[in-house]
Amino acid sequence: MSKEERPYHCPDCGFCRVGGAENFRHCHDCGMCIDKSLFREHNCKVGKYMSNCPVCQEDLFSSRSASHEMPCGHAIHWHCFRDLAAHDSRCPVCKKTAETHERMLPTWNAMAMGIALQPVPPDLAKAVTIVCNDCEKSEENRAWHFLGVQCRHCQSFNTVVERIAMVGPQAHEFLMVADPHPLHLEAQQQQAQQQQQQTNQRRYRRI
Numbered sequence: 556m557s558k559e560e561r562p563y564h565c566p567d568c569g570f571c572r573v574g575g576a577e578n579f580r581h582c583h584d585c586g587m588c589i590d591k592s593l594f595r596e597h598n599c600k601v602g603k604y605m606s607n608c609p610v611c612q613e614d615l616f617s618s619r620s621a622s623h624e625m626p627c628g629h630a631i632h633w634h635c636f637r638d639l640a641a642h643d644s645r646c647p648v649c650k651k652t653a654e655t656h657e658r659m660l661p662t663w664n665a666m667a668m669g670i671a672l673q674p675v676p677p678d679l680a681k682a683v684t685i686v687c688n689d690c691e692k693s694e695e696n697r698a699w700h701f702l703g704v705q706c707r708h709c710q711s712f713n714t715v716v717e718r719i720a721m722v723g724p725q726a727h728e729f730l731m732v733a734d735p736h737p738l739h740l741e742a743q744q745q746q747a748q749q750q751q752q753q754t755n756q757r758r759y760r761r762i
């Protein structure tokens with residue numbers, strides 16, 4: 556049995572939990588042992604843990620296993636959270652990102668990079684309305700991408716397409732202005748610079 560899985564007795568909970576005593580601290584308001592690393596920021600709510608784990612449905616308070624609070628405020632077993640994180644980074648209850656945005660940022664930046672390197676061919680272009688699961692804001696006229704659409708408000712890729720407004724080459728043309736792909740944006744800027752240089756040259760010639 557690893558150190559992490561060794562049971563410890565919490566006198567305030569009144570029974571033994573698994574997870575290593577050094578990793579947890581009992582909160583008297585929540586009436587529950589909380590992850591030490593999250594203790595300072597956790598949202599205290601009486602009765603928060605009077606619920607079932609959304610993964611295995613076991614009652615969280617009476618469970619011997621340690622609980623974890625996700626940024627959305629929903630509670631889950633620590634071991635169920637780790638299993639979940641291996642294949643989905645969203646809370647099973649509310650679909651918000653189950654990790655902090657700071658921890659997700661490298662992943663999201665990598666996705667944005669992937670999008671920057673792979674423009675969607677005009678035939679597959681779609682202008683869509685997205686809703687962000689994290690900040691709940693919606694945005695119209697965004698360029699769909701098979702890797703996902705990044706929320707402009709909170710940087711999250713945890714967004715869903717709510718409506719498809721336009722498809723194909725027509726959408727491609729439209730998005731060149733509404734939500735240009737980084738490569739198109741670069742091309743547009745170069746074009747604008749060239750035009751500016753040409754007008755400057757013309758001006759000089761006139762002088």
Ligand SMILES: [Zn+2]
Pocket residue numbers: 565566567568569580581582586587588
């Ligand atoms: Zn406790």
Ligand SMILES: [Zn+2]
Pocket residue numbers: 582583584585586597598599600
């Ligand atoms: Zn608390």
Ligand SMILES: [Zn+2]
Pocket residue numbers: 608609610611612613631632635
């Ligand atoms: Zn569970």
Ligand SMILES: [Zn+2]
Pocket residue numbers: 625627628629646647648649650651
């Ligand atoms: Zn949640």
Ligand SMILES: [Zn+2]
Pocket residue numbers: 687688689690691692706707708709710711
């Ligand atoms: Zn957002």
